[in-house]
Each structure stands twice: as structure tokens, then as C-alpha cells.
Amino acid sequence: MLLEARNISKSFPGVKALDDVSLQFYPGQVNVILGENGAGKSTLLKILTGVYPQYEGSILLDGKVLRFGSVREAQRAGIAIIHQELNLIPQLTVSENLFLGRELHRELGLLDSTEMNRQTQAVLEKLQLDIAPQTPVRRLKVGEQQLVEIARALLTDAEVILMDEPTSALSDTEIDNLHRIIRDLKADGKTIVYISHKMDELFRIADHYTVLRDGVMVGTGKMEDTTEAELIRLMVGRELKIEAKTLVTQSDEVVMRVKDLDLDHPYVRQRKVLENISFNLKRGEILGIFGLMGAGRTELLETLFGLHPGRSRYRLEIEGTARQFKSPQEAIRQGLAFVTEDRKAEGLILGMDIAANISLPTLSETPMLQPQREKELARSYVDQLAIKTPSERQLCRNLSGGNQQKVVLAKWLSTRPKILFMDEPTRGIDIKAKHELYELMKQLVADGLSILLVSSEIPEILTLSDRILVMAEGRITGDFSVTEADEDHLLKAALPG
Amino acid sequence: MNLTFNNQLLRKSQSLIALFLLCLLIALLSDKFLTTSNLWNVLRQISVNVCIAVGMTLVVLMAGIDLSVGSVLAFSGAICAGLIKFGFAFESLDLFVGFTVLGGILGAMLVGLLLGLFNGWVITRFVVPPFVATLAMLTIARGLTMLYTKGIPISNLGPGLEFIGSGWLLGIPVPVWISLIVVLVFVFISRKTAFGRYIYAIGGNEKAAFLSGININRIKLAVYGLAGMLAAIGGVLVTARLNSAQPNAGMTYELDAIAAVVIGGTSLSGGVGSVTGTVIGAAIIGVLNNGLVLLNVSPFWQQVAKGVVILLAVIIDKMNRKEA
Numbered sequence: 001m002l003l004e005a006r007n008i009s010k011s012f013p014g015v016k017a018l019d020d021v022s023l024q025f026y027p028g029q030v031n032v033i034l035g036e037n038g039a040g041k042s043t044l045l046k047i048l049t050g051v052y053p054q055y056e057g058s059i060l061l062d063g064k065v066l067r068f069g070s071v072r073e074a075q076r077a078g079i080a081i082i083h084q085e086l087n088l089i090p091q092l093t094v095s096e097n098l099f100l101g102r103e104l105h106r107e108l109g110l111l112d113s114t115e116m117n118r119q120t121q122a123v124l125e126k127l128q129l130d131i132a133p134q135t136p137v138r139r140l141k142v143g144e145q146q147l148v149e150i151a152r153a154l155l156t157d158a159e160v161i162l163m164d165e166p167t168s169a170l171s172d173t174e175i176d177n178l179h180r181i182i183r184d185l186k187a188d189g190k191t192i193v194y195i196s197h198k199m200d201e202l203f204r205i206a207d208h209y210t211v212l213r214d215g216v217m218v219g220t221g222k223m224e225d226t227t228e229a230e231l232i233r234l235m236v237g238r239e240l241k242i243e244a245k246t247l248v249t250q251s252d253e254v255v256m257r258v259k260d261l262d263l264d265h266p267y268v269r270q271r272k273v274l275e276n277i278s279f280n281l282k283r284g285e286i287l288g289i290f291g292l293m294g295a296g297r298t299e300l301l302e303t304l305f306g307l308h309p310g311r312s313r314y315r316l317e318i319e320g321t322a323r324q325f326k327s328p329q330e331a332i333r334q335g336l337a338f339v340t341e342d343r344k345a346e347g348l349i350l351g352m353d354i355a356a357n358i359s360l361p362t363l364s365e366t367p368m369l370q371p372q373r374e375k376e377l378a379r380s381y382v383d384q385l386a387i388k389t390p391s392e393r394q395l396c397r398n399l400s401g402g403n404q405q406k407v408v409l410a411k412w413l414s415t416r417p418k419i420l421f422m423d424e425p426t427r428g429i430d431i432k433a434k435h436e437l438y439e440l441m442k443q444l445v446a447d448g449l450s451i452l453l454v455s456s457e458i459p460e461i462l463t464l465s466d467r468i469l470v471m472a473e474g475r476i477t478g479d480f481s482v483t484e485a486d487e488d489h490l491l492k493a494a495l496p497g
Numbered sequence: 498m499n500l501t502f503n504n505q506l507l508r509k510s511q512s513l514i515a516l517f518l519l520c521l522l523i524a525l526l527s528d529k530f531l532t533t534s535n536l537w538n539v540l541r542q543i544s545v546n547v548c549i550a551v552g553m554t555l556v557v558l559m560a561g562i563d564l565s566v567g568s569v570l571a572f573s574g575a576i577c578a579g580l581i582k583f584g585f586a587f588e589s590l591d592l593f594v595g596f597t598v599l600g601g602i603l604g605a606m607l608v609g610l611l612l613g614l615f616n617g618w619v620i621t622r623f624v625v626p627p628f629v630a631t632l633a634m635l636t637i638a639r640g641l642t643m644l645y646t647k648g649i650p651i652s653n654l655g656p657g658l659e660f661i662g663s664g665w666l667l668g669i670p671v672p673v674w675i676s677l678i679v680v681l682v683f684v685f686i687s688r689k690t691a692f693g694r695y696i697y698a699i700g701g702n703e704k705a706a707f708l709s710g711i712n713i714n715r716i717k718l719a720v721y722g723l724a725g726m727l728a729a730i731g732g733v734l735v736t737a738r739l740n741s742a743q744p745n746a747g748m749t750y751e752l753d754a755i756a757a758v759v760i761g762g763t764s765l766s767g768g769v770g771s772v773t774g775t776v777i778g779a780a781i782i783g784v785l786n787n788g789l790v791l792l793n794v795s796p797f798w799q800q801v802a803k804g805v806v807i808l809l810a811v812i813i814d815k816m817n818r819k820e821a
């Protein structure tokens with residue numbers, strides 16, 4: 001079906017999110033929307049799916065004007081959406097989440113769990129996701145949860161599927177998988193709308209593009225008629241010079257020494273999530289950690305940050321002193337910081353404003369709040385990281401996804417750590433901000449910061465790291481210096497078995 | 498520009514407007530309402546609920562609940578009375594300690610604090626849901642009250658305590674002074690201190706707060722302890738007012754406190770709300786009760802009216818929160 005937006009405008013207090021946007025999404029094609037963080041992409045998708053029933057302009061489906069008062073109405077019209085943020089209910093199983101609100105019934109109104117599990121199994125297989133339909137969602141990793149969100153949209157048999165950054169939490173293998181499925185959907189004549197900040201995947205999957213800047217449409221056309229540089233110019237409004245990697249000279253001083261780290265499985269006895277992990281982190285070094293989903297990268301960072309004191313064993317030295325952290329508080333006191341993966345669940349207090357979120361880890365320095373200092377600190381990061389917001393007292397809930405991610409980064413940078421853990425730090429960040437962050441990281445590292453960087457993006461890890469550890473099934477399976485590492489090496493080492 | 502501020506201001510001014518309209522309505526229907534003595538009366542009557550509800554606000558902001566405050570009030574009230582009247586005897590040591598009025602009050606506050614800390618300890622150490630932990634304390638503390646008083650009121654506590662309950666200071670009733678101080682202290686704590694910020698953070702997203710290095714258990718312990726202590730202050734006020742500690746004092750007071758918190762715009766799911774909102778909530782309940790009495794409405798209808806107000810408050814609040 002042809003989905004069309006005509007003269008759509010939408011304002012929030014202090015922000016004009018969309019300004020007279022008109023565009024068309026064609027059936028049998030992947031229509032991509034590009035734009036910087038806060039350009040209005042998600043807002044547009046939310047209007048198209050009834051999340052925001054109030055807007056100016058009109059939506060047309062196959063030429064017929066529709067006005068969705070709720071998400072349900074949009075669903076009934078055949079429009080499904082995968083939201084940018086995860087929206088699963090942690091306590092429910094995968095299958096229960098997939099069928100939430102449209103459960104299948106048998107006679108007498110009883111739930112037909114057999115059939116729901118069967119369909120769940122089928123769609124999970126299609127996504128090559130190896131988990132049981134009865135697994136509670138809270139046990140899944142962020143990337144797996146993202147795939148479950150995708151499965152939910154696939155199950156609805158919608159004619160139009162809107163995907164808001166579906167790949168931000170996925171690694172290349174899963175992205176390829178998703179692309180395969182999208183090609184099938186395309187062949188069935190479905191209309192796909194796609195948002196992503198990953199330029200390389202767009203040229204593989206997209207047919208048609210639209211660029212938004214500050215809520216205004218600044219360009220649209222066929223992907224084959226454009227180039228990456230052209231798209232970036234449209235998004236950013238100027239040329240963006242992507243700088244080649246400059247090798248930083250690092251000292252030989254080891255700031256963190258990890259030896260024989262083991263982490264037990266939380267539910268299965270005798271099984272280990274991490275086994276025999278040892279490595280050193282030097283001052284001024286960016287140590288990349290690469291691996292496929294489920295390799296144990298996040299768990300490694302969590303364990304070192306004091307999140308699993310009960311089921312982990314390790315020897316840890318920070319600047320030559322032996323340490324064991326029983327809580328994040330202790331880790332933070334010793335100069336560690338942890339940019340977590342899931343900004344909504346772990347990174348931010350969405351109901352608090354930007355300044356309050358940024359200052360949270362450093363509040364304990366004084367018993368009294370210091371609003372002025374807090375505001376200035378936030379102001380400096382809002383400028384430095386280009387967080388798009390009307391004020392530093394804006395609630396984080398009202399920020400766009402990428403800008404929320406920047407607040408998480410700001411929060412941890414503001415602790416002035418000695419050792420910074422980053423778990424997929426550029427998730428959802430636009431290309432310009434990403435390169436600015438890379439520059440900032442290089443600068444911080446030159447000033448003596450050490451970074452442990454987990455990333456599923458191979459180019460990112462290759463650009464930034466001085467050394468790269470590869471993990472598979474809870475063990476270290478590769479250790480490369482930047483000069484010897486390339487994509488093939490990393491992938492080969494990351495494969496289990 | 499300043500969105501959060503405006504939003505909160507709007508929400509608060511809404512409950513203020515509601516309070517004002519309620520006062521106006523009652524004043525039109527009854528000419529006794531706007532007399533000085535009646536207004537002081539209203540303030541004195543709400544002072545107990547204000548003390549308890551302030552503590553409840555902190556608990557609810559943290560996405561918790563404290564059902565034990567009514568019983569804790571009764572027990573600490575009884576302790577206050579008992580200490581003042583009988584003192585404290587260690588029979589085995591042949592030791593007797595007598596208590597002044599101030600000593601009795603401090604003893605009661607200590608007992609309230611300890612009971613609250615026990616709540617917090619059970620909740621944090623054994624991960625018992627606050628609803629269950631404080632429900633248990635509701636019966637435990639009531640039982641302790643019965644044991645301590647043997648089911649009989651402890652009366653005739655002397656002029657010192659009576660002054661706390663019925664006296665005036667600089668033209669203002671003493672209970673009103675006390676609740677005013679409580680409110681000022683806790684408005685300050687909740688707005689200006691790191692501790693206050695942590696309470697909001699835990700209610701907003703406990704996991705993110707923990708990852709930011711906040712010692713969640715210690716904050717929870719402190720908040721439940723404070724809620725117990727504030728209930729004890731309420732207990733002292735009730736005992737002082739009657740010049741007698743009743744074993745069944747404070748029954749269902751937890752419900753009035755929760756009602757004040759909710760009417761005042763604090764969300765039961767935590768993270769959003771304010772102490773000042775709660776004070777307005779307590780005032781709305783107090784004025785409503787007073788008005789219905791002045792208008793000779795049956796006490797049964799008063800209960801119905803209170804329930805309706807709670808519903809209205811929450812529904813209006815929900816509608817306001819829906820954005821876009």
C-alpha cells in the first residue's frame with residue numbers, strides 16, 4: 001500500500017519537531033528516513049501509527065485520508081511499528097509479549113498457548129534466534145530483545161512496517177538476517193519504512209530516501225542516484241570530514257589488571273557465563289572488545305563494575321592495588337565509569353531532567369544540591385555533545401533517542417573517570433555526533449583516560465581501538481593489535497567452537 | 498522555556514485551585530467556616546495527618562508504601578505516655594528511670610524510628626515487597642500497643658504534654674507549629690539535598706540509580722526510618738491532644754496519609770510528586786471533613802465523599818499527564 005504524509009506539522013513545548021513535511025512511502029520498497037538526532041524521524045513515525053493523534057496535515061493510505069486516534073486503529077489499517085526504544089514487558093515470556101493484546105483463543109475463551117508458542121517458534125526461527133518461546137524477556141540481552149520486537153511486527157501481517165532504528169542494537173550477522181527478511185517482505189509487496197544511522201547498511205537495503213533536518217524535509221530521491229557524502233551533506237548541512245585514525249602514543253603503565261575471571265550462570269548450576277578471562281588495560285589505551293551477541297561482553301563489564309558480586313571470582317588490580325567491587329558505588333569511587341547499553345532501562349531516569357541525570361553519580365560529593373553548578377555542568381555537555389534540547393532542565397523523556405544516549409555519555413564523562421567502560425556507546429547517535437564523540441574519546445585518551453570499548457560495529461572498533469580482544473561463549477578467543485586486526489580476523493575469532 | 502518547572506507549577510496550582518474552590522463552596526454554605534477559631538481548628542486537626550503524610554510522601558516517591566504508620570503512631574504514642582507517667586524500670590537491676598515530657602517525646606520518636614528502620618531492613622535485606630513488610634508491621638505494632646497498654650488508655654499525663662496538644666504559642670496552636678516545622682524541614686530535604694534527589698531517582702528508575710552509584714539500601718532504610726519517626730511525632734500529637742494514649746489510636750490513619758499523598762499529585766509508581774503537594778492534599782481532606790461536619794452531613798457520607806475526592810484527584814492527574 002502507498003503511504004503518504006501531506007503537510008504534516010507537529011510541535012512540542014519549545015520545539016517544532018516537524019514543519020510541513022510531505023512525502024510518500026512506496027510499496028515493495030525500503031523507504032529510509034535520514035536525519036540528525038532530533039531531526040523529527042521518530043516523531044513522524046509516531047504520527048503515522050497513531051501514537052500522537054494530534055498533528056496538522058493528513059495521512060493517506062492508498063489515496064484515502066485516514067486519521068488514527070490510537071495505535072490500535074493504525075494496526076487495524078495494517079500499519080505496524082518497531083519502536084526505537086524497547087517496549088517489552090520483562091516479566092512475560094517471549095510468546096506472551098509477541099501476542100500481547102491480540103492473544104489467540106480456543107473455544108470458551110481459553111488462551112491457545114500451544115498455537116501461540118508454535119507461531120512464536122516459527123517467527124523466531126525465521127529470525128534465526130535461538131531462544132525458547134517460554135523464555136521470560138528479562139533474561140534476554142538487549143540485541144535479542146530487539147529481535148523480539150521485530151518478530152512482533154512480523155507476526156501482525158501488516159502491509160506497512162515502520163522500523164525505527166531496528167539495527168542499533170544488532171551486530172552484523174543479525175543485521176544480515178534482518179535484511180534477508182526485509183527482502184522477502186519487499187518481494188511480497190509490503191511497504192517498509194526504515195530509520196538507521198548506519199550508512200553502510202542503508203546502501204545495501206534501501207531503495208528510496210528522505211532526509212529531514214530540524215523537522216523540515218530537505219531532500220528525497222532514489223538511493224541509486226545519491227552518494228554517502230551527498231546524504232551526509234543534506235543531513236548535517238555541510239561537508240563532514242571523517243578523519244583517519246591517528247595513533248595515540250600510550251604509556252606502558254597498566255591501570256587495570258584482570259586475572260582469572262569467572263562468572264557463574266544465574267539460573268543453571270555448574271554453567272559459566274564467563275571463564276578464565278585475563279587481560280591488562282594500559283593508561284591511555286582504548287581496548288576494544290568484539291564478539292557476537294551472547295559472547296559475554298556486557299557481562300564482563302558488569303562483573304568488573306561490581307554488579308555480580310555473588311557469582312563471580314576474579315583478581316583485579318586498579319593502578320597496582322588489589323580490588324573487589326561489591327557494588328557500582330565502590331567501582332565509581334575508584335575511578336570507574338560505565339556507559340551502559342540500554343539507555344531506557346539502565347542509563348537514564350527518564351522522568352528527571354538532563355542536568356539532574358548528568359549530576360547523579362557526582363552528587364555524593366556534597367550533601368547539598370548545587371543547582372548552579374549542576375546547570376553549568378549540563379550546559380557544557382549540552383554544547384560539547386550537541387544535545388538538541390530547548391533547555392538543560394528538559395525532561396529526558398522528551399528527548400529523541402540519540403540525544404538521550406548523549407546524556408548517558410555526558411553523565412559518565414562528568415565523573416572524570418580514570419577507566420571508562422563503554423557498551424555500544426554510539427547506539428542511535430547520528431553520524432556527525434559519532435565522529436565528534438570519536439574525537440572527544442581520542443582527546444580524553446591522550447589526557448590519560450583508559451577505555452574498555454564494547455561495540456558490535458566493526459568499523460567503529462577498528463577505528464578506535466589500540467588493541468582488540470575477541471570473545472566467544474564467555475572466553476577470550478583472540479587478541480589483536482590494531483595493525484594486525486581486520487574484519488576477517490575478528491569475525492573468525494568471534495565464531496563459537 | 499522551563500518546561501518541568503511550568504508543568505509542576507501547573508499541577509500544584511491545580512490542587513491549590515481545587516482547595517480554594519472547596520473553601521469557597523463551604524464558606525458559601527456555612528457561615529461558621531470562615532471564623533478564625535474554626536480555621537485554627539482545621540489546621541490543628543490536619544497537623545497529625547500532615548506529619549504522617551510527609552513521611553508517606555518520601556516512601557511513595559521511592560515507589561514504596563508504608564501501611565504501618567497508624568499502628569506505629571499508636572505504639573509510640575503509648576510509649577510517650579507510659580514513659581512520662583510511669584518511667585522506665587529495669588526490675589532485675591533494681592533501676593528506675595523517670596522521664597520528663599521532652600524525654601518521653603524523644604523516647605517515642607526513637608521507638609518510631611526503630612520500627613521504621615525495621616521495616617526498611619526487612620524490605621532491603623530480604624527483598625520483601627513494602628506492601629507486605631509494612632502490613633506485617635501494622636499488626637505487630639498494634640499488638641505491641643495492646644501489650645504495653647494492656648488494652649487500657651494511659652491518661653492524665655500532666656500539663657506539659659497537654660501544652661503540646663492544646664497550647665498556643667505566639668498566637669498559633671502548638672501542633673500547627675510542629676507540623677509546620679516538619680513540613681519546612683522535609684521540603685528542604687526533598688528539594689535541596691542529595692538525599693532528596695536520590696529518593697526521586699530511586700522511584701524514577703531504581704536500576705539506573707543503582708548503576709549511578711547510589712546506595713539504594715541505605716536510602717530506603719533511612720526513608721522508612723524517617724516515616725516511622727514522623728508517625729511517632731503524629732503519635733505524640735494525638736496523645737497530647739487527648740492527654741491520654743488510646744490503644745486503638747491511629748486506626749486507618751495510613752489511608753488518610755496515602756490519600757493526602759495521592760491527592761497532592763504524587764504518583765504511586767514513584768519518582769514524581771512533592772511534599773508541598775501532599776500538604777495541599779492533606780488540607781483538602783481536612784477542609785472537606787470540616788465542611789461536612791459543619792453542614793451536618795452524616796459521617797457515613799463523609800467517607801463516601803473522601804473516596805470520591807481521591808478518585809477525582811487521580812483521574813484529573815492522569816488526564817493532565819497524557820501528553821500530545
Ligand SMILES: Nc1ncnc2c1ncn2[C@@H]1O[C@H](COP(=O)(O)OP(=O)(O)OP(=O)(O)O)[C@@H](O)[C@H]1O
Pocket residue numbers: 012013015016017035036037038039040041042043044084388389397398399400401402403428430820
Ligand atoms: N514528547 C516530547 N516532548 C517534547 N519534545 C519532544 C517530545 N518528543 C520529541 N520531542 C522533540 O522533538 C524533536 C524530534 O524528536 P524525534 O524523536 O522525532 O527525533 P529523531 O529524529 O527520531 O532523533 P533520533 O535520531 O535521536 O532518534 C526533538 O528535538 C525532541 O527533543
Ligand SMILES: [Mg+2]
Pocket residue numbers: 041042043084164400401402
Ligand atoms: Mg528517533
